[in-house]
Amino acid sequence: QVQLVESGGGLVQAGGSLRLSCAASGSIFSINRMGWFRQAPGKQRDLVASITSGGSTNYADSVKGRFTISRDNAKNTVYLQMNSLKPEDTAVYYCAARKVGRLDYDYWGQGTQVTVSS
Secondary structure, eight states, rough: OOEEEEOOEEEEEETTOEEEEEEEEEEEGGEEEEEEEOOTTOOOOOEEEEEEEOEEEEEOTTTTTTTEEEEEEHHHTEEEEOSSGGGGEEEEEEEEEEEOOSSSOOOOOEEEEEEEOO
8 A cells, every 4th residue: 555645735826836745655665656746626637747766757737847857756745736727727636656567647646736826
């Protein structure tokens, strides 16, 4: 089992920045990809960014150039730096972990609210 705990959400004005953190614990040796998802009210949960154990990253088109995903292996923590935030970035953000050989994400955090005011 892997436990994920997010932190860093909050209220920010448009154009501002936030950094989300996701601390992982448990059987993290089984994980090869970490991701950040978000879900706005009435919408599906979408992948925002992901990072492999080797550091390869990918981003949703809507956040490219504004968001940066990174990881600190020594701290078993993944970050999502969000800059130039827009009201449409408002959502609950979830950290997730995917095991080696899997296509779907296996473990999820509890979510953290990000609200961007105009």
